[in-house]
Amino acid sequence: MDVKIVDHPLAAERLTAMRDERSDSPRFRAALHELTMMLVYEATRDVAVTEYEIRTPVAPAKGYRLGNPPVLVPVLRAGLGMADAAQSMIPDASMGFVGLARDEETHEPYAYMESLPDDLAGRHVIVLDPMVATGGSLLRCCEMIAARGCTDIDLVSVLCAPDGLEKLASSGIAMRMTTAAVDPELNDKAYIVPGLGDAGDRQFGAYRRF
Numbered sequence: 001m002d003v004k005i006v007d008h009p010l011a012a013e014r015l016t017a018m019r020d021e022r023s024d025s026p027r028f029r030a031a032l033h034e035l036t037m038m039l040v041y042e043a044t045r046d047v048a049v050t051e052y053e054i055r056t057p058v059a060p061a062k063g064y065r066l067g068n069p070p071v072l073v074p075v076l077r078a079g080l081g082m083a084d085a086a087q088s089m090i091p092d093a094s095m096g097f098v099g100l101a102r103d104e105e106t107h108e109p110y111a112y113m114e115s116l117p118d119d120l121a122g123r124h125v126i127v128l129d130p131m132v133a134t135g136g137s138l139l140r141c142c143e144m145i146a147a148r149g150c151t152d153i154d155l156v157s158v159l160c161a162p163d164g165l166e167k168l169a170s171s172g173i174a175m176r177m178t179t180a181a182v183d184p185e186l187n188d189k190a191y192i193v194p195g196l197g198d199a200g201d202r203q204f205g206a207y208r209r210f
Ligand SMILES: O=P(O)(O)OC[C@H]1O[C@H](OP(=O)(O)OP(=O)(O)O)[C@H](O)[C@@H]1O
Pocket: 075, 076, 077, 078, 079, 100, 101, 102, 103, 107, 109, 129, 130, 131, 132, 133, 134, 135, 136, 137, 138, 164, 190, 198, 199, 200, 201
């Protein structure tokens, strides 16, 4: 799997704000919003564009638009905080929704929502989820997307653990990852270390320590 790590001072500042336990929910959400714009910018660097003619006030010029606007898929809850930022970068994108919650004991994802276009053949899908820990949740999401015919999947995440990347890479589903960092390990509750805690709780409430 192609893993692109966005190593940029402005991204590092936002990631620091997200990691810092002193950041309250508004600061955490603002940093996630801004970082998502940077990650989506990098994830879409090689997408196909269509050329068309425009006129500037001075002369004819070439214009460009996305050849195949993607389907954005935020993974609820935590990916919701990336949805608006991604769509503001790609206004022509459509959006589907997947809801997954990890079981606290088994760490297996439980799927409670699958709201996706029936046919994703020929579509470019960009999945938004800030955290890849065991990789079980994103793998489940990619299986849903691949089952609808999609063969062009980009994943955009804030933080990944090596175990999760390995699970995704060995799944047999073709996908690319753009992330801000890969942290060293998981703890015994399958939280990323040092990580940033629970990305859903930190955006929407119920702050816990792990
Ligand atoms: O790689 P994994 O081990 O599957 O863990 C990562 C998943 O955990 C978080 O969601 P969570 O289950 O906490 O749901 P939430 O977004 O509603 O908080 C995160 O947003 C991922 O979806």
